Amino acid sequence: MNFIVLGAGAIGCYVGGRLAAQGQNVCLVGRPHAMEPLAREGLTVTDLDGYRALVPAAQLRLAGTLAEAAPGPDTVILLCVKSGATESAARELAAACAPGTPVISLQNGVDNVARIAAQAPALKALAGMVPYNVVLRGAQVHRATAGAIQLQRDAATEPVAAVFNAAGLATALPEDIRAVQWGKLLLNLNNPVNALSNLPLREELLDRDCRQVFAALQTEALGAMARAGITPAQVTAVSPQMLPKVMRLPNWLFTRLAKRMLQIDASARSSMWDDLEAGRVTEIDAICGAVVRLAAQHGAQAPLSRRMCELLSGPRLRLTGVEMKRALGL
Template sequence: MHFIVLGAGAIGCYVGGRLAAHGQAVTLVGRAHALQPIAAHGLRVTDLDGFDHTVPAGAPALRLAATLAEAAPGADSIVLLCVKSGATESAARELAAACAPGTPVISLQNGVDNVARIQALAPGLNVLAGMVPYNVVLRGAHVHRATAGHLQLQRDAATERIAPVFAAAGLATVLPPDIRAVQWGKLLLNLNNPVNALSNLPLRQELLDRNCRRVFAALQSEALGVMARAGITPAKVTAVSPTLLPAVLRLPNWLFTRLAKRMLQIDATARSSMWDDLEAGRVTEIDALCGAVVRLAAQQGMAAPLNARMCELLGGPRLRLGGAEMRRMLGV
C-alpha cells in the first residue's frame, strides 16, 4: 500500500509518521513551509504513552511532495485527506484530477459534511469518512499526540484492509457500525475548540476553568437539542455519554476532576488546532463545527444562538476572553 497524506499538518504528519515508522510507504503532500523542516531533519513522532521515533530525512518509507500529482497516486494508493475543512473543495478538485476512479480517499477531517462535499466534486472516487479522536501538536519536524483514543473509519472493503495495517503501526483503529453518529459525537467534543481558542489557555488548564467548561456545556446542550429534533443520536466517543457530558462539565472542580480523570489526561502544553489557526492568522474551522449546528438548526426550523454567537466571535478580530467574560458574552 502507498499512503498519500494530502495535508501535511499535525494530524497528517502524525498518522503518516506512524505508518512510515512502521515501514509503510508514505508520501506527505503539503506546502513548502511545512515540508522544509522534515526534509532537513526527518520527522520525529512521539506520543503521551512514550513512543518516540524519528523517520530520517530521505528514508525510503517517507517521501515529500508539493502536490498530489507529484505524489503520483497509483492503483495501490490510499489517500488520507487531512486538510482543514475550509480547503475541502480545492482538495476535492485536486483529487478528481490526479486519482483514478475508485481510489480510496479517507477524510480524517473535523466536521460532518466533508465526504458529501468531496463526492460532489470527485464522484468517481471511493470517499470514506473517518474520525480522529486525539489532539496532535506539530512544531517544525516534531509531531506529538497529546491525548488518547482510537481512530474510527467508515466500514468498507478498503478500510477492512487498512485497519490491520494502521493497528500494526500503533494507530489503534475501529470500524463502527454508524460513522455518521461518530462524526456528530466528535463534533460535540470539538465544540470546545472555539472555547479553548478564545481562552488562550492550554487545553488542560482551560478544562480546569469551570466558567470555560460551562460555556462548552452550553454549546453542547444547544447542539444536542438540535440533533434530537433532527433525529440524530450522537455516538459515545468518550467515557461519558454525550447526553450526560454537559452535566459533568458543569460540576464544581472538586467533583469534575474526580469524574473526568480520563478527559484531563492531556499534555500540559496541548492546545486546540483552532488556537493554532488564530495565532497564525489562518481561517479557522468554526464554520465546520458551530456553523454545522447552526445550519442543522435552520433545516429544522430552529435557531442555535449560542453556536451562532461563537461563529461571530471567531470570525472577527483576534479575541482573548476569560471564561467568565465568555459566559457574559453568550449569556450562559
C-alpha cells in the same frame, strides 16, 4: 498499499509518521513551510504514552502537490486538509486520481465526505474520525491525548484499519460512522472555547466558567441533533447526554470524575488556537456552523453556536471564561 497524506499538518504528520515508521509507503503532501523542516531533520513522532520514533529525512517521501506525489492504482488518500479547503482538495484529487481511489477524510466536521463526493464523484469518499489532539512543532509531531481512530466500515477500509493497527494507530470500524462524527463534534465544540481562552487545554478545562460555555454549546447541539433524529455515538468514557452535566460540575468533583479527560499534555492546545495564532481561517464553520445549519434544517435556531461563529470570524479575541459567558448571554 501506497498512502498519500494530502494536507500534512499535525494529524497528517502523526498518522503518516506512524505508518512510515512501521515501514509503510507514505508520501506527505504539504506546504513548503511544513515540509522544509522534515526534509532537513526527518520526522520525530511521539505520544503521551512514551512512544518515540524518528523517520530519517532520507526515508521520507515529501511533496508540495498531489501531482508530485503521483498517485497510482494502489493509492489510498488520507485527506487531512482543514475543512474549509475540502472542495479545492477534492477537485485536485479528481484531476489526479484514478476512478474508485479511496479518499478517507480524517478531518473535523460532519460534511466533508459529501463535499468530496460533490467535487470528485468518481472517487470513493469515506468518512473517518481522529479523536485526539496532536501538536506539530517543526520536525516533531506529538499525540497529546488518547483515543482510537474510527473509519467508515467498507471493503476499502478493512485493510487500511489492519495496517493502521499494525502501526500502533488503534483503529476501529464502527457500524454507524455518522453517529461517531456527531459524537466527535460534541467534543470539538470545545475548540472555539479553547481558542478564545488562550489557555492550554488542560488549564482551560480546569476553568469552570470555560466548561460552562462548553456545556452550553453541547446542550444546544444535542437539542439540534434530537430534532434531526441523530443519536450521537459515545466517543469518550462519558455518554453524550451526560457530558454537559459533567462539564458544569464544580472543580472539586469534576477533577475526580474526569481524570481520563484531563490526561492531556500540559502544552496541548486546540488546532483552532493554532489557526488563530497563525492568522489562518479556522474550522469554526465546520463545527459550530454545522450545528447552526442542522438546527435551521429542522425549523430551529442555535444562537450560541451562531455567536461563536461571529466571535471566531472577526479580529483575534482573547476572552476569559466569564467574558465568554457574557458574550453568549449565559
